[in-house]
Amino acid sequence: MRRDPGRVAGRARGRPELRARRPARLPGYRSTRLRAPDRPVVALTGGFDDVSGPAFGQGAVEEHDADLTRQHDGEPLGERIGVSGRVLDEDGRAVRGALIEVWQANAAGRYRHDVDRHPAPLDPNFTGAGRVLSGDDGRYQFVTVKPGAYPWRNHENAWRPAHIHFSVFGRAFTQRLVTQMYFPGDPLMELDPIIHAVRDPRARALLVARFDIATTQPEWALGYTWDIVLGRGAGATPLEEPA
Numbered sequence: 145m146r147r148d149p150g151r152v153a154g155r156a157r158g159r160p161e162l163r164a165r166r167p168a169r170l171p172g173y174r175s176t177r178l179r180a181p182d183r184p185v186v187a188l189t190g191g192f193d194d195v196s197g198p199a200f201g202q203g204a205v206e207e208h209d210a211d212l213t214r215q216h217d218g219e220p221l222g223e224r225i226g227v228s229g230r231v232l233d234e235d236g237r238a239v240r241g242a243l244i245e246v247w248q249a250n251a252a253g254r255y256r257h258d259v260d261r262h263p264a265p266l267d268p269n270f271t272g273a274g275r276v277l278s279g280d281d282g283r284y285q286f287v288t289v290k291p292g293a294y295p296w297r298n299h300e301n302a303w304r305p306a307h308i309h310f311s312v313f314g315r316a317f318t319q320r321l322v323t324q325m326y327f328p329g330d331p332l333m334e335l336d337p338i339i340h341a342v343r344d345p346r347a348r349a350l351l352v353a354r355f356d357i358a359t360t361q362p363e364w365a366l367g368y369t370w371d372i373v374l375g376r377g378a379g380a381t382p383l384e385e386p387a
């Protein structure tokens with residue numbers, strides 16, 4: 145379906161909350177030259193056909209979808225970790241039934257994706273995608289391997305810190321958060337234009353998981369905790385490319 149550009153601009157013109165959510169064009173983050181739109185965002189009125197994004201299948205979410213280490217015959221290489229936390233609204237209430245989708249590089253820093261040309265090995269036992277629904281108390285949990293850092297050609301000697309991509313659908317279909325979770329103590333974060341697209345250091349800190357000995361399983365896997373706060377308040381988890 146082709147959209148009439150005049151109509152698109154008109155739809156957001158009277159909606160300041162939509163204009164405010166346009167991604168920023170950031171000089172130090174080269175891809176934003178193409179990603180930052182020149183026109184206002186569009187209010188979704190056409191349902192699912194208006195939305196594109198990662199495809200995780202249309203079937204029901206199964207229990208094994210949340211364990212990225214058990215999607216193949218063998219176990220993936222790397223440091224096994226658990227990532228868990230709660231999905232909350234901006235008033236601190238649990239968000240039940242949120243769909244949380246993750247995708248990530250393998251332990252060597254390589255995505256199973258055609259355009260990834262980083263000369264690091266693919267792992268036949270790791271796809272790097274998973275999903276889960278939050279429980280009644282907003283809790284979610286994934287088991288995976290810690291992703292490796294990988295180079296990207298944004299600038300000379302540019303490397304992404306280890307991160308897991310998250311998409312979270314809250315109660316309303318239009319309440320979708322797409323962002324990235326980072327690991328504490330990673331020296332690459334200081335040099336990374338993507339996490340610095342979130343300009344407020346307190347908001348950046350909300351993107352960094354906490355090492356959690358309480359969820360670390362003895363003889364099995366390190367635990368990281370990361371709560372996700374949907375909404376617009378100061379404590380809300382920031383988008384990866386905020387306005």
Ligand SMILES: [Fe+2]
Nearest residue numbers: 249304307309
């Ligand atoms: Fe990535």
